[in-house]
Amino acid sequence: MKKRFRPGEFLIERSIQGVAFISLLFICLIFVFVFREAVPLFTGKADVVTAHEEVGAAETYGEDASAPLPQAQQELEQKHVPFRAAALTAKDWQPVSLEPKYGLWPLLVGSLKVTFIALLLAGPIGIFAALYTSTFAPKWAREGMKPVIEILAGFPSVVVGFFALVVLASILQNLFGFQYRLNAFTGGVAMALAVVPIVYTVSEDALAAVPKALTEASLALGATRWETALFIVLPAATPGIFAAMILGFGRAFGETMIVLMATGNAALLTPSLTDPVRTLSATIGAEMAEVVFGDIHYRVLFFIGALLFIISFSLNAIAEFFVRHRLMKRFKGA
């Protein structure tokens, strides 16, 4: 039978297709934009500054000339230091200093510290919760728990951050006697709240996808339910759980609001996990609103953005690879 051309259907099909491609287009545009703003750093074009001439003072209005400020109020101008890409590997982050320093090490180490602590806490919690709901939980618990944990994922991170700033920081300081109230550890604990749902949902999916035949064979051979869960189901789902951890890492690395509020935002390069830290994402969050458009500082912030973009992009790609290829191949072979 010959297919009749239906204009209505054709239009609908095309517009749905268009919508799907628009999101793809957006990603590409964001990608291009972020990189385009960062690239002049390395081509040397960011250095072109208009020579500062003395522009004269602003007019004043409604002033009482008989009451000048007794202490001379100083106002210093930033020195212009030619930018070199090597400056990004310095040990100080002082972008609004008179001699700006754009070292990214303290920020990178700060991000890694918080992410590490968050994963250390959220990993086991998320994985074991997933193991429980996928293998042991009675139906009612399973149906109750999943949505609740997923609600946690939709919890506004600013609320988590606020909670950490006001409540959690004091509790942890009293508990462990930290020198600094806001520090990487406090930020990491708060971040764990945001990471648990991701680790949980992805591992839950992986564990639930383990073929029933494996579980049944194990039980038939006389293994207990615990033994089956720990030594058969969990190992079978390892690639999926690995992917869950990677996605959790990506979430923690890019999260802004929680770290901005709970980590103290001091760009310190120390090994201690209980010192305040400033993360890459929080730096963008705190400084982007103020920065002079087209300035070196502005471009460095975009470079940080590009860095975060690349990191999250590659982490997602790795996670996808583990789920698609390793996990599914393993189950098909089983």
Next chain:
Amino acid sequence: MKIQKISAALLLGALPLFSATTITVKGSDTMVIMAQRWAEAYMADHTDVVIQVTGGGSGTGISALINGATDICDASRPMKSSERESLKMRFSSLGVEVKSAKDGLSVYFNDANPVEGLTMAQLKDIYTGKIKNWKDVGGADAKIVVYGRENNSGTYVFFRDNVLKGEDYVSSMQSLPGTAAVVNAVAKDPLGIGYGGAAYGKGIKFAKINGIAPSAETVKDGTYPLTRYLYMYLRGRPTGEIKKYIDWILSPAGQAVVTKVGYFPVK
């Protein structure tokens, strides 16, 4: 029918809102409470004017003024020549500066801290990281926890230029968004030190600088070393409703609000 009536009523009800002049004010977090009080008091007497006040920091406010996104910019530091240059490029005006209030930039200690005051040199050494322990300035043998403002703040820049004389802040300084956050942090931290406007002062005490406490007299006659003006910037000479508003702020009624909030009048 009914819906039409309702929407007509809504339209009529909304009309005064649209006919009112809107003045936008943006900038310094140090000044935001005062700016809100000014706006409330002014709007109570002038129902035909709507004044919208937002904070964000002096730098943010000045950027907004340069981008044309605000009518008035509050700033706790004078505009830099590079900023005046940008303004000149876009609006061929160097801006108009209104000194709207005076502030004694205060250094905060926790209530439990036995130290009463610091010299300017000690303050500089603490914030540049040369002094790290309270015992070096007459306190307990414990590490100093340094709090400051984020680098988009006018207070951050004023402090850098006038206390640190252009040197860098110690990198262990925890930067917090807004003076209220600094006060809150120092109030919760017995070893903390912070700085900010005089108007914020719950749960903390003000340090004497060079032996002088910030008060109405010492700020007024300028003997308090960290006295500064709080500015309002406009793109051009004020006209119309904006002029009326600025004149009111500089009038005794407006300056009374300044005192009530905890800052000091300009005159």
